[in-house]
Amino acid sequence: MIEIEHLEKRFGNFQAVSDLNLKVNRGEVFGFLGPNGAGKTTTMKIMVGLMNPTRGRVRIGGIDVQQEPVRAKQKMGYIPDRPFLYEKLSGHEFLSFMAGVYSMKGKAGADRAEELLSLFELLPWADELVESYSHGMKQRLVMAAAILHRPEVVVVDEPMVGLDPRGAVLVKNLFRQLCHDDAGTVFLSTHTLEVAEELCDRVAILQRGRVIAQGTMEQLRQQTGNDGSGRLQEMFLQLTDPEKSVAAGAGATL
Numbered sequence: 001m002i003e004i005e006h007l008e009k010r011f012g013n014f015q016a017v018s019d020l021n022l023k024v025n026r027g028e029v030f031g032f033l034g035p036n037g038a039g040k041t042t043t044m045k046i047m048v049g050l051m052n053p054t055r056g057r058v059r060i061g062g063i064d065v066q067q068e069p070v071r072a073k074q075k076m077g078y079i080p081d082r083p084f085l086y087e088k089l090s091g092h093e094f095l096s097f098m099a100g101v102y103s104m105k106g107k108a109g110a111d112r113a114e115e116l117l118s119l120f121e122l123l124p125w126a127d128e129l130v131e132s133y134s135h136g137m138k139q140r141l142v143m144a145a146a147i148l149h150r151p152e153v154v155v156v157d158e159p160m161v162g163l164d165p166r167g168a169v170l171v172k173n174l175f176r177q178l179c180h181d182d183a184g185t186v187f188l189s190t191h192t193l194e195v196a197e198e199l200c201d202r203v204a205i206l207q208r209g210r211v212i213a214q215g216t217m218e219q220l221r222q223q224t225g226n227d228g229s230g231r232l233q234e235m236f237l238q239l240t241d242p243e244k245s246v247a248a249g250a251g252a253t254l
Contacts, residue, residue, distance in 0.1 A: 001026040001153060001185040002047070007056035009042050009209075016042045018209040020056070024187060024202075026152075029179050031196040032189040034206035035240055040189045041081070043206075044155050047187070048078040060153055074102070077146035081158035083138040087131035091122055091141055094130060095148060102149040109148075116144035120170065135162035143171065147178070153185045154178060160192055168195075175199055197232040205239050213239050 002024035009017040017039040024030040034040050045051040047058050049069045058065045065072040086094055092113065099109030117123045120140040130138065139162045146154060154175075160168050176199070178184040190196055196203055197217065204214035213223055221230045224238050 001028075001061055002030075002187060003059040004043075004047070005057050005059075007043065007046065007058065008054045009039070009046060009051070010054045016209055017046075017053075020206075020209070020211060022204060022211065022214070024185055026185055027179050027183050028201045029175055029186045029188060029199050031200035031203035032187060032206065033191075033193070033196060033203055033236060038206040039209040040206055041157060044078075044157055044187070044189060048076055048155050049073055074149070075152045077149070077151040077154045079143055079146045079154065079156045079159055081161055083135070083142040085130045085138055085141065088129060090129055091117060091126040091133075094141060095145060098145045098148050104149060112148055112150075113144075116148060119174075120144050121166075136164055136167055139163055140167060143174075147174075150182075151184070153187065155187045157189050159188065159190065160195060172199060193231075193233045193236055203232070205236060207240050 002022070004020055004022040007017055007020040008015070020039075020043060032040055032043070042051065046053050047060075047065065049065050049072065052066065060072045060075050063072045063075065086097070089097065095113035095116065096109065099105070099113060104112065114123075117126050120143065122137060122140055122144070125133065125137065130141065133141065139159075143159070156175075159171055159175075163171060172195070175186045175188070179186055179201075188196070188200065202214065202216050203220070204211050206212070213220060215223070217232065220232070220235050220239075221227070224230065224235045226235060
């Protein structure tokens, strides 16, 4: 469903992403992990068409994001780490606007918006201006907008930021449903490693723009020499240690 081939991004002399290769299957929750500055957000912005690569390509469902951006974006939903919204609109108005962007006209768009406002427990505030929403409510509205058109792929950057425990559980259940029930794909970046360990079928760990390890939890344990009880946080710290990560081998695939 997601194919990233030889992806590179330079900003002047700085190499943010270097020869990145990933393949994510339909029905997977895929974790994209790494320390600050590893190149995760840059990669995701290229994936969703907000930034052009220096080299390489991204395909979503076989569609090249750079060559056919509109078709690719029709298959995707993007949830950034900070909610960007039109704050002088109400929740209803914002989702109506987004339905128009995705050519969801009339009753179909309105019904879908109502369904998602209910799912994300925003109906009591649906006619209030977005500027009055809390950060967590804004994050829920962004998520509703991202899946309004029932995308096949959802790209998510730090989904739990600002969410209360109830909201976090709701979002986890939503991601499971999107992948395991609806055969979609979630590409998830988070610093909350407990969330990644709980949700993700596979993960890739990025450092200095390169994948240093990827695979299932069991495969990561094998690479790092941990027994069956090894936690993702321990393995992440071991793999991203500046001295040990060189020994692990850049681009190692499990």
